[in-house]
Amino acid sequence: MAQEATEVLYQKRIPIFPRSVKGIFRRLKYGILILAYGIYFLLPWLRWERLNAPDQAVLFDIPGRHFYIFGLAMEPQDVIWIGGLLVIAAMLLFFVTGIAGRVFCGYFCFQTLWTEVFVLIERLIQGERPARIRLAQAPWSAAKLGKLGATWGLWLLVAFWTGSTFTLYWDNAPELIVAMARGEAPFAAYATTLFLSATTFVMAGLAREQVCTYMCPYARFQSAMFDKDTLIVAYDERRGESRHKPARNLKSREQRRAQGMGDCVDCGYCVQVCPTGIDIRNGLQLQCISCALCIDACNTIMDSLGWPHGLVGYTSENAQQGGATRIIKPKTIGYGVILLTAIAVLGWSIAHQVAYNATVEQIRQPLYATLSDGRIQNSYEIKLNNRVTRPLTVRIGLEDLPGAELDVGGLEQVTLEPQQRLQVLAKVRRAAAGKQGQQHFTFVITPVGGVQAEPAHRPSVFYLPE
Amino acid sequence: MMNEKTTKQQKSTAVQTTGHAWDGDLQEFNNPLPRWWLWSFYATVVFALIYWLLYPSWPWRDSWLHGLKTVTFTVGKEKVTTDWNTRAVLIQELEEGRSATVQREFMEKIAKVDFGEIQKNPEMLAFARSVGKGLFGTNCAACHGRGGQGVVGLYPNLTDDDWLWGGSMEKIQETLTNGRNGFMPAFGETLNPQQLDDVATYVLTLSAEAPQSEASDRGRELFQGYGGGCYACHGKDGKGQQSLGSANLTDRIWTIANVPEKQTLEDKKAAVKQVIANGVQNRRVMPAWKDRMSPNEIKLMAVYLHQLGGGQ
Numbered sequence A: 001m002a003q004e005a006t007e008v009l010y011q012k013r014i015p016i017f018p019r020s021v022k023g024i025f026r027r028l029k030y031g032i033l034i035l036a037y038g039i040y041f042l043l044p045w046l047r048w049e050r051l052n053a054p055d056q057a058v059l060f061d062i063p064g065r066h067f068y069i070f071g072l073a074m075e076p077q078d079v080i081w082i083g084g085l086l087v088i089a090a091m092l093l094f095f096v097t098g099i100a101g102r103v104f105c106g107y108f109c110f111q112t113l114w115t116e117v118f119v120l121i122e123r124l125i126q127g128e129r130p131a132r133i134r135l136a137q138a139p140w141s142a143a144k145l146g147k148l149g150a151t152w153g154l155w156l157l158v159a160f161w162t163g164s165t166f167t168l169y170w171d172n173a174p175e176l177i178v179a180m181a182r183g184e185a186p187f188a189a190y191a192t193t194l195f196l197s198a199t200t201f202v203m204a205g206l207a208r209e210q211v212c213t214y215m216c217p218y219a220r221f222q223s224a225m226f227d228k229d230t231l232i233v234a235y236d237e238r239r240g241e242s243r244h245k246p247a248r249n250l251k252s253r254e255q256r257r258a259q260g261m262g263d264c265v266d267c268g269y270c271v272q273v274c275p276t277g278i279d280i281r282n283g284l285q286l287q288c289i290s291c292a293l294c295i296d297a298c299n300t301i302m303d304s305l306g307w308p309h310g311l312v313g314y315t316s317e318n319a320q321q322g323g324a325t326r327i328i329k330p331k332t333i334g335y336g337v338i339l340l341t342a343i344a345v346l347g348w349s350i351a352h353q354v355a356y357n358a359t360v361e362q363i364r365q366p367l368y369a370t371l372s373d374g375r376i377q378n379s380y381e382i383k384l385n386n387r388v389t390r391p392l393t394v395r396i397g398l399e400d401l402p403g404a405e406l407d408v409g410g411l412e413q414v415t416l417e418p419q420q421r422l423q424v425l426a427k428v429r430r431a432a433a434g435k436q437g438q439q440h441f442t443f444v445i446t447p448v449g450g451v452q453a454e455p456a457h458r459p460s461v462f463y464l465p466e
Numbered sequence B: 001m002m003n004e005k006t007t008k009q010q011k012s013t014a015v016q017t018t019g020h021a022w023d024g025d026l027q028e029f030n031n032p033l034p035r036w037w038l039w040s041f042y043a044t045v046v047f048a049l050i051y052w053l054l055y056p057s058w059p060w061r062d063s064w065l066h067g068l069k070t071v072t073f074t075v076g077k078e079k080v081t082t083d084w085n086t087r088a089v090l091i092q093e094l095e096e097g098r099s100a101t102v103q104r105e106f107m108e109k110i111a112k113v114d115f116g117e118i119q120k121n122p123e124m125l126a127f128a129r130s131v132g133k134g135l136f137g138t139n140c141a142a143c144h145g146r147g148g149q150g151v152v153g154l155y156p157n158l159t160d161d162d163w164l165w166g167g168s169m170e171k172i173q174e175t176l177t178n179g180r181n182g183f184m185p186a187f188g189e190t191l192n193p194q195q196l197d198d199v200a201t202y203v204l205t206l207s208a209e210a211p212q213s214e215a216s217d218r219g220r221e222l223f224q225g226y227g228g229g230c231y232a233c234h235g236k237d238g239k240g241q242q243s244l245g246s247a248n249l250t251d252r253i254w255t256i257a258n259v260p261e262k263q264t265l266e267d268k269k270a271a272v273k274q275v276i277a278n279g280v281q282n283r284r285v286m287p288a289w290k291d292r293m294s295p296n297e298i299k300l301m302a303v304y305l306h307q308l309g310g311g312q
Helices: A002-009 A024-045 A076-100 A103-108 A110-126 A129-137 A142-168 A173-182 A187-207 A209-215 A217-225 A253-258 A293-305 A330-351 B035-054 B086-096 B098-112 B115-120 B122-139 B169-178 B193-206 B214-224 B265-278 B295-308
Strands: A058-061 A066-069 A072-074 A232-235 A312-315 A356-362 A376-386 A392-399 A405-407 A414-416 A421-430 A438-450 A456-463 B016-022 B026-030 B070-075 B078-083 B180-184 B280-286
Touching: A024 A103, A024 A110, A024 A142, A024 A173, A024 A293, A076 A103, A076 A217, A076 A330, A103 A110, A103 A217, A110 A129, A110 A142, A110 A187, A110 A209, A129 A142, A142 A173, A142 A187, A173 A187, A187 A209, A209 B035, A293 A312, A356 A392, A356 A438, A356 A456, A376 A392, A376 A414, A376 A438, A376 A456, A392 A405, A392 A421, A414 A421, A421 B122, B070 B086, B086 B098, B098 B122, B098 B295, B115 B122, B115 B169, B115 B295, B122 B295, B169 B295, B193 B214, B193 B265, B265 B280
Parallel strands: none
Antiparallel strands: A058 A066, A066 A072, A232 A312, A356 A376, A376 A421, A392 A414, A392 A438, A405 A421, A438 A456, B016 B026, B070 B078, B180 B280
16 A cells, blocks of 8 residues: 555656657757857866966866956956856847747757766667667666666766866966866865766766756746747648558658548657657657657658658647747847847946056045144055956056145055055145145046056045044 | 557546536536646655754754754864754854855965065955954044044044055054054143243144234244153154154144134144143053954955045
């Protein structure tokens, strides 16, 4: 009884053994896979010369609060750019999904890409789909153990490689990998690698389509962006039905038409290649990640029969009903405008990154001090922050405060190392005579060496005794 | 290969019900949870059990279960190991955390170099200001004020360029280490009221607070001669001696008599006269800090104070 109850309450995963397929979409997807893997695995090793930081092209140095992407050096206050990037990513997703459906899921999502690699490994060791099904159903033996062990071993290797590559983005890769091997790396490096390896193994090796079906929020909310013009992978019911095997007198399309049969020969190939284990002929389903492999499968069969492609293909609800698929529609324009605006704003913001920050803060306690020669002294804390990866020398001067003497700790110029923050104390002295109370003036910070940049004018106030 | 039997997963399953029926036709759908969800739930239970074992968790009698995890930190020079708790973790972080380490390294760097080198290094100066501010708040602000502005008549202003005991970094370091005791004898008994008036007038002329007059000439005689004997400490020219901590009377800074605040000559004179008559006793005592601050901290404070107003 208890056994039965468990069976009812918790559904066991039904394993899926996708069959391999050849075709244009398969080639396209392998191309994307190679590109994505190439970027992901090689990027941490790409070098980029820097004066003050490791020569790593893409480096996110969290303890140092410095983030580098090639020539761009970022600091925590640039976090707004991540906001911009996320807006662009979201709008791009909405824009593309509105036009062409779940393109991200089927072609670009790392869950899809890593699952594909894991399935490739599975096929390499265990063979094609029927062999894998046989192996899964076979009783335990040394051969089965060996094959499964080899599969899991290779999976673990890929998972570990994935996890350690992710870790390499956060520190200088060549040093970190040596430190990790020697057991000298920070705990966070091992924890990150372990976590990413484990999740990669579980998600791509064991969970697979369940991630898309049960866990992924994008999978669910992308349907909100669908309309009647959105491209979907669909089976042409009017052409395909009724299905029948190509029996003796059902070999040609004409024969089939005459007997009320459609083009679908019910071979099941489209179902066997599906990574989420659905039958596309049942219509649009939430499990479908639009990977288009069923299109390749069906086209292969159509080719072998000499019949035209497209029994399963990209279409839209409108096209299915005999209408035209509109690409330009209010939704596309809306998302497109926001997308372009976000790209323009982010691009402008990054292109106009300032070379340095300068702020002037008056020391307010005390506001002023009388000196032994009777002059009045005000003090100011000047905060300088070199934002770029080259040194910067500035001269600090005064404007609109006649007769005043400036003392920056006896320094003529201040040199900031790449990305250095420095506070200098500036003392301004002036005779007490003349206008009493407040006197507005300006600090002028002029870059004189290193990075070319505009002078900064910072308004401030000189206080005299009332 | 195309005729291969499709497996279970490809058959669409009809919606199941739990089999219960109420009011004749009211039924409950059974949407089974996936098995992985169940395993995730068990994993969280295991996590909780391990957590209970390692960290403080349940109330237990008069106390609680302390957990197996410990934290080690130093008190003075002693290593202390306690059950894991956030306060101990904080102490440990303050001792061994990244910021603490960086601060310690910088402190050591400053300890090694001499004052001349520090003065040329904006980074060290900035570090001294940032750490010095905290030390000043803890140790000095009670008398000298939060910004070091002092109180006229009691505690010297540290933001000006006038130094009773010398304004070089070395001198400031010495002042901090050993303390100072400023003293001026009372002349109320030695000098008669007329003489007091004359000396006060003379002192005011030194910083151009009063015009020269016969009274000031008489005052100068007393100041520079044996009658008053002021020159012994303040010097013939009234410029003071930093080795004694005697004030420079020729500059515009008044540390005891609040002359700049007074409007009329009479009031100014009265203020100065009061100081001459009563002296400065038991109010210019700067404690020694060598027992309360480390030599490195004192060195750092010397740099901080030197920058504050106008070190020499």
